[in-house]
Amino acid sequence: MTDDLNSLDPYVQWIVAEARRPVYMDASGEARQRLLEALRAEPQPKRERFAWLLEPRVALRPLVATAMAAGLVGIGLIGGLLIHRDGRQVDEPSAHVASSQLPGSIAPRAVKFVLIAPKAARVSVVGDFNGWDSSATPMTTQGGGADGTWTVFVPMQPGLHTYSFVIDGTHFVTDPSAPQTPDDGYGHRSSVVLVGGSSS
Amino acid sequence: MSMTRRVMALLVLAFTARAVASAQSAEPATRDLDPLGRLTDASRYQIELILDSARVAGLPTAPLESKALEGISKRVDSRRIVVAVRMVFRSLRDARSVLGEHASPDELNAAASALRVGLTRAELAHLAQTRREKAITVPLVVLSDLITRGVPRDTASQTILQLWQRGAADDDFLGLWRGVERDIVSGTDPGVALLNRAREVPSRVPSTPEAGSRPEGTETRNP
Amino acid sequence: MSDAADVQRVLNGDVDAFARLVDRYYERCARFAVRMLGNRDDAEDALQATFLRAYRSLGKYQERDKFSAWLYRILVNQCRSIAARRNHRDRVFVREEALLLNAPDRRPTWTGEDEEFVQRVLAELDPLLREAFVLKYVEEMSYEEMSTLTGVGVSALKMRVKRACDRLRSRWERIKDD
Numbered sequence: 169m170t171d172d173l174n175s176l177d178p179y180v181q182w183i184v185a186e187a188r189r190p191v192y193m194d195a196s197g198e199a200r201q202r203l204l205e206a207l208r209a210e211p212q213p214k215r216e217r218f219a220w221l222l223e224p225r226v227a228l229r230p231l232v233a234t235a236m237a238a239g240l241v242g243i244g245l246i247g248g249l250l251i252h253r254d255g256r257q258v259d260e261p262s263a264h265v266a267s268s269q270l271p272g273s274i275a276p277r278a279v280k281f282v283l284i285a286p287k288a289a290r291v292s293v294v295g296d297f298n299g300w301d302s303s304a305t306p307m308t309t310q311g312g313g314a315d316g317t318w319t320v321f322v323p324m325q326p327g328l329h330t331y332s333f334v335i336d337g338t339h340f341v342t343d344p345s346a347p348q349t350p351d352d353g354y355g356h357r358s359s360v361v362l363v364g365g366s367s368s
Numbered sequence: 369m370s371m372t373r374r375v376m377a378l379l380v381l382a383f384t385a386r387a388v389a390s391a392q393s394a395e396p397a398t399r400d401l402d403p404l405g406r407l408t409d410a411s412r413y414q415i416e417l418i419l420d421s422a423r424v425a426g427l428p429t430a431p432l433e434s435k436a437l438e439g440i441s442k443r444v445d446s447r448r449i450v451v452a453v454r455m456v457f458r459s460l461r462d463a464r465s466v467l468g469e470h471a472s473p474d475e476l477n478a479a480a481s482a483l484r485v486g487l488t489r490a491e492l493a494h495l496a497q498t499r500r501e502k503a504i505t506v507p508l509v510v511l512s513d514l515i516t517r518g519v520p521r522d523t524a525s526q527t528i529l530q531l532w533q534r535g536a537a538d539d540d541f542l543g544l545w546r547g548v549e550r551d552i553v554s555g556t557d558p559g560v561a562l563l564n565r566a567r568e569v570p571s572r573v574p575s576t577p578e579a580g581s582r583p584e585g586t587e588t589r590n591p
Numbered sequence: 592m593s594d595a596a597d598v599q600r601v602l603n604g605d606v607d608a609f610a611r612l613v614d615r616y617y618e619r620c621a622r623f624a625v626r627m628l629g630n631r632d633d634a635e636d637a638l639q640a641t642f643l644r645a646y647r648s649l650g651k652y653q654e655r656d657k658f659s660a661w662l663y664r665i666l667v668n669q670c671r672s673i674a675a676r677r678n679h680r681d682r683v684f685v686r687e688e689a690l691l692l693n694a695p696d697r698r699p700t701w702t703g704e705d706e707e708f709v710q711r712v713l714a715e716l717d718p719l720l721r722e723a724f725v726l727k728y729v730e731e732m733s734y735e736e737m738s739t740l741t742g743v744g745v746s747a748l749k750m751r752v753k754r755a756c757d758r759l760r761s762r763w764e765r766i767k768d769d
Binding site: 294296299300301302327328330340347348349350352353354356357358360362 | 430431434435437438439440441442444448451452455456473474477478481484485505506509510512513515516517545
């Protein structure tokens with residue numbers, strides 16, 4: 169970028185430098201106030217009515233990245249219905265990811281999904297939170313996947329969610345350590361997780 | 369409406385084309401900007417009708433949309449997707465008629481699921497009418513799972529109902545479920561496993577009398 | 592907090608999160624609008640329209656996009672509409688020669704009325720050239736981003752930026768040499 173600038177005529181460089189100066193709209197912030205008032209008069213924006221049809225399934229990575237950056241990765245799951253396959257229970261209902269910074273009841277909680285699949289080339293989790301898009305929430309293995317443990321943290325809204333794991337893009341498997349739903353209508357079963365403890 | 373959708377799809381395409389190209393996803397399939405496009409026109413239309421019916425009836429549409437997307441993701445035939453979505457719709461409608469207007473979406477979903485796995489409306493009503501102040505989401509989730517894993521339907525619903533009437537909390541049901549699951553995995557008959565584990569659930573002071581019996585003295589609430 | 596997170600918050604009902612987004616982008620957008628439109632009144636109209644429109648169509652925002660890019664697309668379009676609505680003719684600024692004569696030397700070092708001068712200089716550019724120039728050098732966007740914003744190809748944008756620089760320079764040559 170700066171290279172571009174230096175190659176410019178000095179006069180143009182000066183124009184640029186001046187043009188880059190901040191513009192002060194008004195000292196009192198009235199313009200901003202008027203804007204905020206106008207916004208308050210607006211109906212609240214909602215997700216598009218048909219957004220679920222069109223939107224590429226959001227990878228949810230921004231929020232996960234935030235949680236990880238905040239050093240909260242270790243706080244696994246909330247809600248008690250998910251246990252690791254080796255029998256370890258991970259149910260600490262008081263563990264909230266970054267909830268002190270987020271509004272209370274609607275704060276998404278980071279849910280840790282774990283699957284042990286040593287022979288898998290790739291694994292993802294799909295469910296009602298990502299439109300069952302098998303490319304939306306890929307899972308990762310630690311340490312080169314020697315022990316075949318695949319994990320991912322997914323921010324999820326409190327409540328009941330249905331999900332499944334997808335191995336190598338085609339093979340749908342339930343979570344061995346979660347309650348199951350009956351046949352999904354497509355010849356598979358799915359898994360259920362209740363995020364955030366019992367619903368009201 | 370479909371015109372608007374197409375325009376929106378194009379806009380989204382313009383914004384996300386580059387993002388999609390650089391996505392880290394290892395999946396070979398490109399992400400659909402219009403996943404419903406994989407359905408046949410007739411199926412898509414029928415699903416829209418179902419969604420409209422759901423809206424009119426005040427039912428949550430998210431489970432229906434989700435079921436459609438699930439089928440698309442699993443590359444299921446369009447007509448079968450319509451059947452599945454319709455089944456979810458009917459079970460939600462039935463759940464609503466039993467649970468009433470004030471049931472939360474989670475309760476509706478859990479109840480619909482339980483109805484689909486064979487719980488009768490009468491049994492569901494029984495659960496709902498006992499301890500009305502408490503959500504029945506967790507007992508229903510556990511119940512559906514147990515039936516799915518092979519516990520006979522009658523056994524499962526009667527046991528869960530009894531525990532519920534005796535004041536079992538969500539954690540009790542979860543603990544019960546974990547125990548039964550472990551037992552089934554290690555080879556115990558599912559029905560037997562449930563009855564065994566159910567005995568371990570502490571009986572708390574019931575907050576309401578058993579259905580059908582007369583109220584006796586002062587009611588006490590759950591701690 | 593990231594932009595995308597704030598957007599989600601707004602969609603989940605936390606309307607104040609949008610105020611945070613406004614604060615984060617207001618000054619930068621204001622600068623662009625003023626540079627493009629040449630006066631604060633029009634710029635304020637553009638800003639108002641931009642943020643209102645962004646708020647209304649927040650449901651369409653895709654998290655994988657950069658929020659700033661998404662917002663700027665709206666801003667660019669609003670500025671274009673407002674400019675088109677005005678009967679904008681380049682004005683001849685008779686005072687600028689006087690400014691130049693007052694300068695201690697030919698290199699532009701005077702202060703005070705610089706902004707007005709720059710505004711006039713920019714205003715003399717064809718709007719599309721101005722837009723490309725401002726996006727590239729004032730907003731410091733990459734040509735990729737600019738292309739997504741404006742819907743114009745990268746090479747066309749490069750050409751516009753180059754032409755803008757040429758015009759600015761040749762204009763300076765003319766003034767300089769009287």
